[in-house]
Amino acid sequence: MLRTARRVAHHERGKLALLQPVAWLATLHTTAWAADALEAHPLIRVGVITATAVVVLGNAERRGQDLPIVNVAAGVLWAAAASLFGPYGWVALLLWIAGIILSVPYVLGVLRRPRPKVAPAAKDQPAQQKTAAVAPEVALWQERVAPNSSPQAFKVTALEQVEPVPNGYTGIIVGEPGTTRFSQMILPAAVETIASANQVHPSRVAVEDCGDGDASRARVTVIRSESNLQETIWLEDSGAAIDPKTGIARVGTFFDLQPARRQFWTPSGGAQMGVVAGDTGSGKSAHVSALLALAHRCPLIATALLDPQDGSSQPDWSGRTPIYGEGHEATYENLQMFDFVMAKRAHYVAHAPWVDDLGRERKGKPYLLPGDPDLNGMTMILVCVEELKLFLDGPFGALGYELLSTGVRTWRKAGGGLLVVNQNLGLDNFFNKQSFRSNLLSGGSLTALRTGSSQDHGMVGLPSDPSKLPEYFRDGSKTHGLGYLTGVDRRPGATARMMPVRDAFGIASTPAAGQLGERTLAWMDEYRHHKTRGRDPRQTKPAHSESKTSQPTSGDVQAAVEKALLNGPMEVGKVCAAVRQQIGENVPLSEIPAALRALTKAGVARQKGDVYQMVPNES
Numbered sequence: 001m002l003r004t005a006r007r008v009a010h011h012e013r014g015k016l017a018l019l020q021p022v023a024w025l026a027t028l029h030t031t032a033w034a035a036d037a038l039e040a041h042p043l044i045r046v047g048v049i050t051a052t053a054v055v056v057l058g059n060a061e062r063r064g065q066d067l068p069i070v071n072v073a074a075g076v077l078w079a080a081a082a083s084l085f086g087p088y089g090w091v092a093l094l095l096w097i098a099g100i101i102l103s104v105p106y107v108l109g110v111l112r113r114p115r116p117k118v119a120p121a122a123k124d125q126p127a128q129q130k131t132a133a134v135a136p137e138v139a140l141w142q143e144r145v146a147p148n149s150s151p152q153a154f155k156v157t158a159l160e161q162v163e164p165v166p167n168g169y170t171g172i173i174v175g176e177p178g179t180t181r182f183s184q185m186i187l188p189a190a191v192e193t194i195a196s197a198n199q200v201h202p203s204r205v206a207v208e209d210c211g212d213g214d215a216s217r218a219r220v221t222v223i224r225s226e227s228n229l230q231e232t233i234w235l236e237d238s239g240a241a242i243d244p245k246t247g248i249a250r251v252g253t254f255f256d257l258q259p260a261r262r263q264f265w266t267p268s269g270g271a272q273m274g275v276v277a278g279d280t281g282s283g284k285s286a287h288v289s290a291l292l293a294l295a296h297r298c299p300l301i302a303t304a305l306l307d308p309q310d311g312s313s314q315p316d317w318s319g320r321t322p323i324y325g326e327g328h329e330a331t332y333e334n335l336q337m338f339d340f341v342m343a344k345r346a347h348y349v350a351h352a353p354w355v356d357d358l359g360r361e362r363k364g365k366p367y368l369l370p371g372d373p374d375l376n377g378m379t380m381i382l383v384c385v386e387e388l389k390l391f392l393d394g395p396f397g398a399l400g401y402e403l404l405s406t407g408v409r410t411w412r413k414a415g416g417g418l419l420v421v422n423q424n425l426g427l428d429n430f431f432n433k434q435s436f437r438s439n440l441l442s443g444g445s446l447t448a449l450r451t452g453s454s455q456d457h458g459m460v461g462l463p464s465d466p467s468k469l470p471e472y473f474r475d476g477s478k479t480h481g482l483g484y485l486t487g488v489d490r491r492p493g494a495t496a497r498m499m500p501v502r503d504a505f506g507i508a509s510t511p512a513a514g515q516l517g518e519r520t521l522a523w524m525d526e527y528r529h530h531k532t533r534g535r536d537p538r539q540t541k542p543a544h545s546e547s548k549t550s551q552p553t554s555g556d557v558q559a560a561v562e563k564a565l566l567n568g569p570m571e572v573g574k575v576c577a578a579v580r581q582q583i584g585e586n587v588p589l590s591e592i593p594a595a596l597r598a599l600t601k602a603g604v605a606r607q608k609g610d611v612y613q614m615v616p617n618e619s
Contacts, residue, residue: 031079045083049076137162137169137222144197153190156180159220165256168223173207175216182215186463186493198222203469203482204255206494221494223255229482229495230473234502235290242298244371247272248488249294251287251447252481252498260496262291262445263488264301264382264417270367271380271417273408273440274487275460277425278449281471283480285313286500287447288384288421292317292508293501295382299513300370302520304338304383306331308394313386313421320508322516323381331385332396335403337527338383338416340537342407344523344590345414349375368415379514380415383407388420389429401431408439424451425460445487447498450479461486463493518594525593529572532610552583558595562614565605569613572596 031048053076141159149155156179162171173185184190186207195202204223211219233253240250247265254260265271276291278284292314295301304323311318311326318326325334350364354374365372370380385391385404392401407418420440422429425448430437441460448457454467462484469482481498485491501507516524530537552560557579564570564578576592596612599605605612 042083049079049083052079135162137171140197145194148197149190149193153180153184153187154193165221165223167225167228168204168221168256170219170221170256172210173218173220175218177214177216180216182209182218185218188463188465188468191464191493194220194222198224200224201226201470203464203495206255206491207463208491208493221256226473228255228257229253229479229497230475230477233497233499235293235499236502238499240294240499242294242301244298244300247370250499251290251294252485252496254489254491255495255497260485260491260498261488262447262485264295264298265370265380267369269412269443270369271382271412271415273412273417273442273444274419274446275425275437275440275444276419276421276447276449277423277429277451277466278447278483279423279452281478281480282449282451283482283498283500284421284449287449287481287498288386288419289314289316289504290499290501291419292321292384293504295514296321296507296510297513300379302379302381302514302516303512304334304381305386306334306383306391307386308391309387316504317508322512322514323383328391328394328396331391332400332403335400335407336537337524338381338411339403339406340527341520341523342381342411342414342416344526345378345416345520346410348519349378349414367413370415376517376519378415378517378519380417381516381520382417382419383411384419384421386421388422392429392431397431401433401436405433405436405439408436424453425456425466426453427456441486445485447483447485449481449483449498461492464495469495518597519590521597522590522594525572526589529576529589529593533573552587552591554591554595556583557587557591558598561592561595561599562604565599565612565614569611571610572612575612 056075138159141154141157145159146154146157154173154175156176158174159171160174162169164170175181175185188202191205191207192202194207195205198205200222204226206221208219208221210217238250242249242264246263246267248261248263250259251262252260262274263272276284276288278287292303292305295303302323303321304325305314305317305321306325307313307318308328308331318324323334325331345368349368352365352375353361353363354365356362365375368375368378368380371377391397404418404420407416411418418440425437427434427437430440437460446460446462448460448462448466450469450471451466454465457463457465457467464484466484470479473479479497481500483496483498484493485496527537560579560582561575563582564575567578570578572593575596576589579592580587596605596607600607600612604615606615
């Protein structure tokens with residue numbers, strides 16, 4: 001109250017100056033009345049009046065003001081008259097009238113004083129210097145989050161730069177350098193503190209890197225409603241497609257309605273590996289089907305689907321990808337073929353001649369970029385292995401693991417991407433091999449839907465635990481496709497919902513946009529040729545050790561094939577033998593099936609099973 005009174009007196013000091021004469025008269029009258037009531041001795045009264053006059057004059061002199069001699073003299077006379085005649089009745093009335101008349105010059109002087117000018121507001125005054133209302137999110141942070149965080153993640157932090165996002169807000173957590181650490185701010189306990197303060201589920205809170213390299217800061221996003229993720233967005237309605245320049249495609253939506261993306265290949269590194277993990281009912285199969293649909297529609301990708309679960313994993317895609325294997329044995333046989341074909345492709349990529357932008361003739365490239373015209377536009381091969389743990393635990397598991405572990409390390413250069421599907425992220429799903437799991441995820445993509453294990457997410461770069469994701473929305477509908485992503489978006493702590501495919505069978509039934517290409521098909525034929533004759537293709541003479549002498553051209557090989565077929569129908573093996581007898585043993589076996597395919601396409605030869613023959617000349 002006292003502070004308020006002082007503040008009012010300061011602001012209204014101009015008006016109060018007009019009341020000073022009345023206050024002085026009241027003080028003099030009260031003093032005279034008290035002296036009379038106490039029957040004070042006249043000398044005491046004179047002493048009090050004199051002392052008061054001296055104090056008033058002394059204060060004026062100390063403040064550097066003009067001495068109020070007239071006012072003090074009038075006051076002394078007023079007090080003396082009141083003491084002599086008594087401050088009662090007509091005497092008091094006459095004294096008050098005289099005092100008010102004598103104060104008229106003072107009042108006029110006050111009224112004539114110039115009013116103090118109000119200082120104009122500085123035009124360039126920073127906005128932050130103006131007093132503004134504290135945002136409710138900032139106040140909530142200071143009241144509920146900062147004091148209650150455990151461990152000491154947010155004790156010396158503040159929330160700044162708060163901005164709205166759909167159904168929520170985002171802001172920057174600013175900590176104290178040397179005390180606040182980013183690694184503590186993303187811990188589950190710290191995220192739950194924010195969720196509790198905002199009264200939301202932890203899956204609707206994300207603490208992420210600011211992108212400025214400061215480990216004492218982080219970006220927090222809070223979504224107050226689950227409606228952002230509750231709506232199902234179908235792949236066909238989203239217009240999602242793989243960008244031919246970057247290999248990036250949208251696969252879902254983050255909880256703040258930003259697009260969630262996956263990168264199938266990178267311009268600076270080639271094909272990418274990946275893992276999809278999710279428990280039964282999490283939407284795992286629908287997400288894999290969406291990835292297959294994106295690849296099926298991309299002219300730069302040829303897809304291979306290997307399903308050890310006898311076709312039940314992706315029934316809509318059964319037999320409808322360029323390469324398909326069903327069951328444990330077929331999965332293993334196809335992996336053997338890919339091991340052979342990828343080695344051939346890698347050798348070709350490393351030795352193919354090309355001309356750079358400066359016109360220099362060069363040889364070989366470090367990796368295959370899908371559609372590279374210098375490499376005859378070869379496509380990427382995306383090999384999807386469903387139910388990986390089921391296969392690795394099966395009769396061909398140990399042998400299959402050796403092929404897969406080699407592939408995850410070497411296929412990238414040959415344009416081969418490996419996508420494996422599992423129930424969860426535990427090492428037992430990866431043949432108990434840490435290096436195998438790490439190589440799959442290093443530089444690649446991970447989709448972690450709701451899983452039954454809460455032990456392994458930290459080992460694969462996920463700050464949030466997929467096992468804590470809700471199975472149902474509050475309205476009772478399933479949270480199919482709800483999960484976390486690592487990869488190109490760099491938002492592993494932000495919840496996203498993956499887009500399902502409305503008509504996967506319809507997409508799978510259309511011709512694939514990407515083709516394997518003549519060279520790859522020829523290497524596949526070469527592999528099958530060795531297998532049908534009981535030879536191990538990997539033990540045959542590798543392409544890079546073939547004779548360095550001049551090799552026949554494709555035209556020479558095609559002419560030799562035509563000459564061989566003039567003798568009548570022949571199997572591929574006999575054609576190979578006849579061609580080598582004509583033009584030498586240094587003919588690569590892959591060139592002969594390619595020549596047969598070219599002659600068949602041109603209508604010069606025709607094929608029936610493994611037998612080729614010339615088309616009769618009707619003229």
